[in-house]
Amino acid sequence: MSLLELENVTLKFGGLTAVDNLSFSVEEGEVFAIVGPNGAGKSTVFNLISRFYTPVNGSIRFDGHDLLAEKASSVASYGVARTFQNIELFEHATVLENLLVGRHRHRGSNFLTELFFTPSVRKQELQSRHFVEEIIDFLDLQAYREKRIAGLPYGVRKVVEVARALATDPKLLLLDEPASGLSVEETTDMRWWIDDIRRQMGITVLMVEHDMGLVSGVSDRVLAMADGARLALGTPSEVQSDPAVIEAYLGKAS
Amino acid sequence: MRIVFKTDYMQDLRPWKDGYQLSLYLILIAVAIAAPFVVDAFFLGELTNVLIWALAGLGLMVLTGHTGQASLGHAAFLAMGCYANIILIEAGVPFVLAFPLAGIITGVVGMLIAIPALRLHGIYLAIATMAMSILVDDIIVLTEPWTGGVGGKYAPSINVFGLMIDRWGTPVEFYFLTLGVTILVTLGYINLLRAPLGRSFIAVRDSEVSAQAMGVDVARTKAISFGVSCAITGLAGALMGLFAGAFNNETFSVVISIQLLMMIVIGGLGSIHGAFLGAIVVGFLPQFLSIAKEWVGAVIGGSNVAIPGLEFGIFGLILIVFILFEPMGIYGRWLKIRTWFELFPFYRKDMFKRQKSYLKTERLR
Numbered sequence: 001m002s003l004l005e006l007e008n009v010t011l012k013f014g015g016l017t018a019v020d021n022l023s024f025s026v027e028e029g030e031v032f033a034i035v036g037p038n039g040a041g042k043s044t045v046f047n048l049i050s051r052f053y054t055p056v057n058g059s060i061r062f063d064g065h066d067l068l069a070e071k072a073s074s075v076a077s078y079g080v081a082r083t084f085q086n087i088e089l090f091e092h093a094t095v096l097e098n099l100l101v102g103r104h105r106h107r108g109s110n111f112l113t114e115l116f117f118t119p120s121v122r123k124q125e126l127q128s129r130h131f132v133e134e135i136i137d138f139l140d141l142q143a144y145r146e147k148r149i150a151g152l153p154y155g156v157r158k159v160v161e162v163a164r165a166l167a168t169d170p171k172l173l174l175l176d177e178p179a180s181g182l183s184v185e186e187t188t189d190m191r192w193w194i195d196d197i198r199r200q201m202g203i204t205v206l207m208v209e210h211d212m213g214l215v216s217g218v219s220d221r222v223l224a225m226a227d228g229a230r231l232a233l234g235t236p237s238e239v240q241s242d243p244a245v246i247e248a249y250l251g252k253a254s
Numbered sequence: 255m256r257i258v259f260k261t262d263y264m265q266d267l268r269p270w271k272d273g274y275q276l277s278l279y280l281i282l283i284a285v286a287i288a289a290p291f292v293v294d295a296f297f298l299g300e301l302t303n304v305l306i307w308a309l310a311g312l313g314l315m316v317l318t319g320h321t322g323q324a325s326l327g328h329a330a331f332l333a334m335g336c337y338a339n340i341i342l343i344e345a346g347v348p349f350v351l352a353f354p355l356a357g358i359i360t361g362v363v364g365m366l367i368a369i370p371a372l373r374l375h376g377i378y379l380a381i382a383t384m385a386m387s388i389l390v391d392d393i394i395v396l397t398e399p400w401t402g403g404v405g406g407k408y409a410p411s412i413n414v415f416g417l418m419i420d421r422w423g424t425p426v427e428f429y430f431l432t433l434g435v436t437i438l439v440t441l442g443y444i445n446l447l448r449a450p451l452g453r454s455f456i457a458v459r460d461s462e463v464s465a466q467a468m469g470v471d472v473a474r475t476k477a478i479s480f481g482v483s484c485a486i487t488g489l490a491g492a493l494m495g496l497f498a499g500a501f502n503n504e505t506f507s508v509v510i511s512i513q514l515l516m517m518i519v520i521g522g523l524g525s526i527h528g529a530f531l532g533a534i535v536v537g538f539l540p541q542f543l544s545i546a547k548e549w550v551g552a553v554i555g556g557s558n559v560a561i562p563g564l565e566f567g568i569f570g571l572i573l574i575v576f577i578l579f580e581p582m583g584i585y586g587r588w589l590k591i592r593t594w595f596e597l598f599p600f601y602r603k604d605m606f607k608r609q610k611s612y613l614k615t616e617r618l619r
Contacts, residue, residue, distance in 0.1 A: 050467055076469030084467075090460035092524065093453075096266075100450075101457045105469035107450040111478065114449035115442050121449055122267065129263045168468060 009058030020228040036225035079171035102167025175207035304537035311529035313487030321479040322459030327383030330390035333506035335488025336495030349412040364484025394503035406502025522583025
């Protein structure tokens, strides 16, 4: 069984069909990329999986659970973490605090134990910190640990977002344009990190990305979308040479 | 320059950074305990007043400063706490039970009100809560058999484990009662802030979508925040009623709500220090103004002329000056001054300037 399965998912905003009868599945342990021109519905697919939107029909199953039966805040508890295209960090908190919010789904304490900060809460907080520190080491964020997000450069914020998603200890990581706006070096770093996330941590990655160098470098399979529908699905080179994909990007040769 | 070397994760979990900082807070508490034996009765009353305001400020700080939900209706919760406390005492419940109960009742009511109100954002929530503040005034009049309506109520002397405490009869004991409650609430607040709940408040404040994606239930978190905020405000209201001695439907007017919000903006949103610093300004300003007025009157003649609205005019002016020049409040200014001394002579003017990011539209929240 696949880790994530989307079946005949359709989403409409008024008269616009944003996602049109889309089906695909992501296997455990792979890096799966979604490409397509602007407005193809790639980020919308992410928002559907995160349950920010509810499709008009179709089903989304993750790890045997029907995600459509859950609310947005419960998706994380099954092990789905995500980043955002336009960076949605907690601006007025430090990097460390941002990552610790990622531990929220592992919270075993309640209001009263936290009010008195009982030894069990202390233990939980120390464990969270240990986990978060490993991610800080993994993504080389040591220098920024106590900096506020509001003063950080764009490239670092992008990495912090990945770190925060990893802090939830997910099974599936959704990366929405992880390399957009990054320099060549930063993109290369990101490429190695995505590779390591898959190989060392065993986390399945689903990403939306425009940088074809990154896509063909790390992904096992690629889904090309246009106008909310599936154009092609296969290995990066298969998709890149698919005539329908070339047409969607460049137009028809007359 | 003082650098704190961190060698242990516990250093980040403790409420204080190092022994130096801890000793400063201990000195502050020692000064607060010694105060009644140094200052006269008038100043002690003022000090008690400031502490009660600080407590109310802490209540609003949870909601507005840390969860990012503006409320212009917190006077309603002050009233609720005040009336609940007095009605329970009059029903024969001992103060040591009635007081926390008043907080819990206010908190639960606040949480219930929050459930419909939290569908609203930003300015709309502020308007809705303001409407509630006005409504409570009428409700107090309508429920006259319990609340005494326009005629109001008088606060009785309270009995704390056999010790009679009264604002006028035993001001020192009343001061210690207020101080104790304030310290306990502050400690609880600090505990929440360093635990997952406090972080989820901040997460909801800064980005609701990503809080949701991290598994934070936004509606629930907001409701809890409303509940905690109202409970603390209720406690402050109970003390305020005892301090005032007599109160009616007009004691907790919308003006008090606005003053509360102003207080935490002036003090510095999103910090516990801010609530206290704001309370000092709001608590002492009326006295300072009347002293200043006398002094000015003595110099230019025409001594005690009543200038209607002077106090609110000055309040408004201070608020505008803060929003324009120091949006981070007094606490933010203090941080800058401290950094200046710590880094001397390497302080840069733009050190605290926020980096402008043009990625996201500046949303009105």
